[in-house]
Each structure stands twice: as structure tokens, then as C-alpha cells.
Amino acid sequence: xxxxxxxxxxxxxxxxxxxAEERGIEPPEAEIVPATPPKTxxxxxxxxxxxxxxxxxxxxxxxxxxxVSRLGRSDAGEAHAAGPYVNVRYPRxxxxxxxxxxxxxxxxxxxxxxxxxxxxxxIEYSSPNTNKPLHLGHLRNDALGESVSRIxxxxxxxxxxxxxxxxxxxxxxxxxxxxxxxADGDTPERRGVKGDAFxxxxxxxxxxxxxxxxxxxxxxxxxxxxWEAADEEVVALWRTMNDWVLEGHAATYEATGIRFDALYFExxxxxxxxxxxxxxxxxxxxxxxxxxxxxxxxxxxxLDRKILLRGDGTSVYVTQDIGTVIARYRDWPFDxxxxxxxxxxxxxxxxxxxxxxxxxxxxxxxxxxxxxxxxNLPDGRMKSREGTxxxxxxxxxxxxxxxxxxxxxxxxxxxxxDVAATAHAVAIGALHYYLLQVTPAKDMIxxxxxxxxxxxxxxxxxxxxCARINSMLRKADEQGVAPQESAVQTxxxxxxxxxxxxxxxxxxxxxxxxxxxxxxxAAIAGFLYDLAKTFSGYYHDHPILTAPEPSLRDARLGLAxxxxxxxxxxxxxxxxxxxxxx
RNA sequence: GCGCCCGUAGCUCAGCUGGAUAGAGCGUCGGACUUCGAAUCCGCAGGUCGCAGGUUCGAAUCCUGCCGGGCGUACCA
Numbered sequence: 001x002x003x004x005x006x007x008x009x010x011x012x013x014x015x016x017x018x019x020a021e022e023r024g025i026e027p028p029e030a031e032i033v034p035a036t037p038p039k040t041x042x043x044x045x046x047x048x049x050x051x052x053x054x055x056x057x058x059x060x061x062x063x064x065x066x067x068v069s070r071l072g073r074s075d076a077g078e079a080h081a082a083g084p085y086v087n088v089r090y091p092r093x094x095x096x097x098x099x100x101x102x103x104x105x106x107x108x109x110x111x112x113x114x115x116x117x118x119x120x121x122x123i124e125y126s127s128p129n130t131n132k133p134l135h136l137g138h139l140r141n142d143a144l145g146e147s148v149s150r151i152x153x154x155x156x157x158x159x160x161x162x163x164x165x166x167x168x169x170x171x172x173x174x175x176x177x178x179x180x181x182x183a184d185g186d187t188p189e190r191r192g193v194k195g196d197a198f199x200x201x202x203x204x205x206x207x208x209x210x211x212x213x214x215x216x217x218x219x220x221x222x223x224x225x226x227w228e229a230a231d232e233e234v235v236a237l238w239r240t241m242n243d244w245v246l247e248g249h250a251a252t253y254e255a256t257g258i259r260f261d262a263l264y265f266e267x268x269x270x271x272x273x274x275x276x277x278x279x280x281x282x283x284x285x286x287x288x289x290x291x292x293x294x295x296x297x298x299x300x301x302x303l304d305r306k307i308l309l310r311g312d313g314t315s316v317y318v319t320q321d322i323g324t325v326i327a328r329y330r331d332w333p334f335d336x337x338x339x340x341x342x343x344x345x346x347x348x349x350x351x352x353x354x355x356x357x358x359x360x361x362x363x364x365x366x367x368x369x370x371x372x373x374x375x376n377l378p379d380g381r382m383k384s385r386e387g388t389x390x391x392x393x394x395x396x397x398x399x400x401x402x403x404x405x406x407x408x409x410x411x412x413x414x415x416x417x418d419v420a421a422t423a424h425a426v427a428i429g430a431l432h433y434y435l436l437q438v439t440p441a442k443d444m445i446x447x448x449x450x451x452x453x454x455x456x457x458x459x460x461x462x463x464x465x466c467a468r469i470n471s472m473l474r475k476a477d478e479q480g481v482a483p484q485e486s487a488v489q490t491x492x493x494x495x496x497x498x499x500x501x502x503x504x505x506x507x508x509x510x511x512x513x514x515x516x517x518x519x520x521x522a523a524i525a526g527f528l529y530d531l532a533k534t535f536s537g538y539y540h541d542h543p544i545l546t547a548p549e550p551s552l553r554d555a556r557l558g559l560a561x562x563x564x565x566x567x568x569x570x571x572x573x574x575x576x577x578x579x580x581x582x
Numbered sequence: 583g584c585g586c587c588c589g590u591a592g593c594u595c596a597g598c599u600g601g602a603u604a605g606a607g608c609g610u611c612g613g614a615c616u617u618c619g620a621a622u623c624c625g626c627a628g629g630u631c632g633c634a635g636g637u638u639c640g641a642a643u644c645c646u647g648c649c650g651g652g653c654g655u656a657c658c659a
Binding site: 033035036037038039042046048050051053054060082083084085129166169170171266291293302303304306307309310311312314316317320342343344345346347348350371373374376378381403406407409410412415426437438439441442443444445447449450453454455456457458460461463464465467468471472475476507510511514522523525526527529530533536537539540541543544545546547581582 | 598603620623640654
């Protein structure tokens with residue numbers, strides 16, 4: 001459909017030029033940018049004539065008429081004047097047939113593009129602490145990271161997803177200390193709970209404990225010192241508890257379809273970066289203060305100054321990130337690196353990227369912080385102290401139970417077969433759609449009640465449309481009426497809504513490309529909902545399997561099949577499970 | 583104070599990078615299952631697009647200033 005568009009832009013430009021010539025006027029300079037008319041009846045492309053009114057000394061409507069009389073019609077469609085607009089209508093049957101066949105033939109590859117072909121993109125997301133289970137904030141992070149990874153891969157990039165696990169530090173020692181003090185050798189297995197939840201309980205326990213006895217704070221610091229000194233007992237405990245947590249996190253990733261190509265552990269990299277900072281002093285880009293601490297001047301980027309090494313020579317957060325990104329670049333030289341990290345850390349990444357530039361890494365300009373907003377509850381921020389943090393596993397379990405209830409209520413147990421698996425897929429679909437429909441940069445409110453809903457603008461709605469189309473195609477097969485692709489007579493698709501659906505299918509590849517350029521799964525979510533909603537209205541009013549004539553039935557089945565292709569591919573990019581039956 | 587982000591229907595969110603009457607979902611109310619699966623569809627109601635200027639033929643969209651909110655601005659990560 002792009003060819004048509006480009007051709008019409010040229011044609012309209014030429015017509016305007018000729019018109020100007022004939023009137024002895026300077027050809028108009030304004031760029032010709034087509035828009036989309038608000039309704040399909042008006043056409044498929046709209047050229048507003050307002051910008052040319054001044055140079056022509058004519059009303060936009062008159063210009064539109066003059067332009068149209070020069071354009072006439074061609075095999076690329078026909079133009080007509082609609083007030084101040086030149087509207088173009090494509091040859092529908094022709095376009096429909098090329099769109100549908102491209103979609104159905106490409107099948108799982110439909111929507112892919114080569115925009116980022118050959119580009120190596122590393123993307124970091126999740127990055128949990130190993131002292132507690134994943135919570136709702138991680139779920140947004142994971143959903144975004146996973147989806148953006150898939151979108152970039154669909155744009156042709158070679159993507160490597162990594163998870164930097166924060167497995168060391170004072171917060172880790174806190175849960176360890178509480179465990180030592182209170183657990184009496186208990187284990188997750190013995191208690192029959194997930195390892196991350198088990199350890200998380202001790203973290204909470206520590207917080208209570210520290211409130212009653214301020215002295216424990218010092219004991220935690222002491223433990224950290226021992227850990228850094230590789231004290232055997234402390235390291236052994238650390239290893240055991242970390243493994244518990246990692247196992248628990250892995251189970252949650254598994255349940256949510258989150259994958260990584262590599263795991264990085266902060267415990268292995270936290271001392272790196274220091275050498276880089278020291279090199280920076282030699283090169284004069286950092287300065288050392290009398291107490292031995294090292295600073296970077298950030299006034300070039302309108303910030304203050306920032307410490308890079310403490311007086312005692314130990315690293316801070318930025319220093320570590322300097323080290324890890326350099327190490328990663330060595331492991332796997334990338335053309336671009338994306339950090340999926342909450343907006344709280346905007347400042348941190350501005351500093352990090354600037355510092356890497358100062359250190360002379362030319363790829364510093366290829367680092368991006370995909371900043372996303374906070375997830376709040378209807379009555380405010382999640383607070384671990386007040387116990388309002390929404391646990392990831394609990395939420396998923398709740399969604400799953402609700403889905404089971406739905407399946408039973410609709411009496412679909414038999415049709416569905418594996419109720420548990422289907423319910424889980426619905427739960428994940430609801431969750432991911434809910435988290436991804438919002439523009440990443442915006443804070444969002446997580447309304448538990450709303451998130452538990454499966455009706456309306458939701459993931460299950462999209463899954464349901466897939467299931468319905470599937471069901472139709474299955475029946476067509478059973479009745480032996482499944483059409484050959486080549487046999488589809490697209491001129492039978494002559495209603496406005498059918499044309500609208502064809503246009504949506506044709507637009508999908510561009511949506512993927514745009515979503516890749518903007519790192520915005522929300523763009524895909526919005527598009528899929530549009531498509532599903534339009535189709536839903538359509539098949540309600542237009543019988544498909546039971547269409548009055550075979551050629552009409554076949555054409556509609558072809559359309560439905562193409563829509564299924566798009567929905568399925570799109571859902572995959574959002575990490576929403578596809579269901580043939582639900 | 584300074585920096586970044588955000589203000590669109592009662593609530594949660596869209597709005598194709600400046601174009602035709604600002605759209606969905608939820609919620610309220612009212613309709614549609616002997617008809618391809620009602621996790622569906624259709625209709626009603628609901629808006630000074632935070633406010634004020636500016637740019638433009640044309641602004642929810644771009645610029646400036648206010649007002650309101652969030653997050654930062656640590657020798658925490």
C-alpha cells in the first residue's frame with residue numbers, strides 16, 4: 001500500500017506544479033504530506049490544500065478541484081475533491097488481494113521488517129535483588145523488556161537480552177542475618193514455599209527486628225565486610241540463600257514467559273569499573289579530592305558533580321555500571337544497548353552515559369535508558385513497610401483462579417481440555433496487556449479489580465478473538481469448505497468495514513516498525529485492540545461460515561484468516577499467549 | 583531552589599509526530615443468545631484536552647510562562 005501512497009504523493013506534487021506553471025506562479029514550496037481521512041468512505045489518503053491557498057491566491061477547495069481535474073484516475077486508484085481536501089481512493093479489490101496474500105503467505109513472518117537488519121542490540125531488564133520475590137514493579141519491567149526485545153528482533157535486529165542480578169550488598173546481608181538468627185536451619189522445601197518468598201520473609205523479619213534493636217544494623221554491615229573478605233561461612237550461607245531466590249525468580253520468569261540470553265551477577269562485577277575511573281584521573285577527565293575520593297564534573301550536562309570512588313577507594317553504583325557495560329561490550333560488541341529501568345533512575349543514566357563518553361567510548365552515544373513510570377496503587381505508592389507491595393506470584397495466582405472460575409462459569413471445561421494451562425494463559429494475557437497498554441514513560445495506576453477483569457479492552461479480549469476465528473477456520477476445515485488462497489475473490493469484500501479491516505492488516509508492518517523505533521509495545525497493543533474490535537463488530541453483522549454464497553464465504557474466510565495471522569503475530573510481540581481455544 | 587517526566591469523560595488509558603465532528607474500556611442506564619462460542623455486539627449519557635499567551639490557513643499535538651502532581655538532585659543500589 002506504500003507504493004500507492006508514494007505514487008500519489010508524486011502525482012499530487014506534479015499536479016500542483018503544473019497548475020502553478022500554467023498560472024505563472026512560483027511552484028509551491030510546502031511539503032506534501034498526506035493524512036488519513038477520518039472515515040473510509042472519504043478515501044484512503046487525504047491531501048489538505050490549505051498550505052497552497054496563499055501562493056495560489058485561491059481557496060483550498062478550488063485548488064483541490066483543479067488538482068483533481070489534472071489527476072483523474074489511474075490503476076493506483078482515483079482522486080476526488082472533498083472540500084479543501086484531495087482525497088484518494090485506492091482500487092480496493094486489487095489492494096485487498098495483494099494485502100491478504102502477502103499476509104497469509106508470510107504467515108508467522110508477516111509484520112517483520114529489515115529496519116534494524118545486521119544491528120546488534122543488547123537489552124537489560126528485570127535486574128532483581130536476591131533478597132525477596134518479584135513484585136508488580138518487576139512485572140512491568142519484565143513485560144516491557146521482553147516485549148521490546150521481541151519487537152526489535154521483529155525489526156531484524158540481533159537481540160541479546162541480559163539480566164543483571166543484584167546479588168550482593170547490605171540488603172542481601174539483612175535477610176541472611178535474620179535467617180541466621182531466627183531460622184534454625186529451616187529451608188524452603190521443608191516449609192513448602194518458593195525460595196524467593198522464603199528469603200523475602202526473612203528480609204521482612206529483619207526490618208522488624210532492626211526497628212526493635214538498632215544494633216542489628218551494625219551486625220549487617222559486619223556481615224557485608226565478612227562477605228567481601230570471602231569469609232567461608234558467610235559466603236556459604238549467601239550462596240545457599242541466593243540459590244533459593246534465583247530458583248524462585250526463575251519459576252516466575254518461566255510462568256510469565258520472560259527469557260534472557262545471559263545472566264550477569266553483580267557479585268562478579270562490582271569491583272570492575274574502578275580501574276576505568278583511575279584511568280580517567282590520568283586522562284584528566286576526573287579529579288581526586290584531598291580525602292582521596294574521585295569526582296566527575298557534570299556541569300557540561302547541566303548537573304552538579306558526582307562521586308565515582310569513595311575516599312576509601314570503594315566503588316559506588318555508577319562505578320559498577322561503568323565496569324559492567326564495558327565488560328559486556330567486550331563479551332558481545334553491540335551497536336546499541338538498552339537499559340529498561342524505572343524513571344527513578346533517569347539521573348543515574350544521564351551520568352553513566354556522560355561518564356562513558358568522557359572515558360572515550362565511542363559507543364556511549366548508542367546507550368539508551370528505556371525509562372518507564374512507576375506502578376502505583378489506587379491509594380498511592382506501593383510501600384513495603386506497609387505491606388502494600390503486590391507480589392508477582394500472588395497476583396498471577398489470583399488471575400489464574402479467576403480465569404478458572406470464568407471457564408467453569410461458561411461451561412467450557414470440556415472444550416478447553418487443559419483447564420489449568422488455559423487459565424494460566426488467560427491470566428498472563430490479562431497481566432501483560434494491562435501493563436503494556438500504557439505508554440512506558442507514564443506512571444500508571446494498577447487497579448487490582450480492573451486488572452482482574454477479562455472483558456473490554458483487555459488481553460483476554462484479544463485472545464478471545466483469536467479463539468473465535470480459529471473456531472471458524474476449524475469448522476470450515478471440517479466441512480471441507482476451507483478456501484484455497486488463490487481462489488479468494490477479493491472483490492466480494494465490498495463493504496466499508498471489510499475495507500477497513502484490509503487497511504488495518506496492511507498497516508500492521510508499519511506499526512511494528514514504529515513500535516521498534518519508539519520502544520513502544522503500547523503502540524502494538526492499541527493497534528491490536530483496534531483490529532480485534534473492528535473484526536468483532538464485523539463478524540457479528542456479517543456471517544462468515546454461513547455467508548449466503550460460497551464465493552462470499554471464501555472471501556470472508558480469507559479475510560478472517562489474515563486477521564488471525566496479524567493478531568497472533570502481534571500477541572507474540574507482546575508476550576501474550578495465543579490460544580486456539582479458550 | 584535546580585533538573586527530568588506527567589496533567590485529555592466520574593475512573594483507567596488512546597490520539598497515527600500540525601489537519602475534517604477529540605476516541606476506547608470500565609462504571610450508570612437501555613437493548614441483542616432456537617442464528618459461525620454472549621470472555622461478544624449495539625445504543626444513550628458523559629469534554630473550557632490544567633490555565634494563559636504565542637507560532638500557524640489550522641494546535642490535544644510545537645514554543646513560552648504560570649498552576650497542580652510525580653521522580654530525582656546521597657560517599658544507597
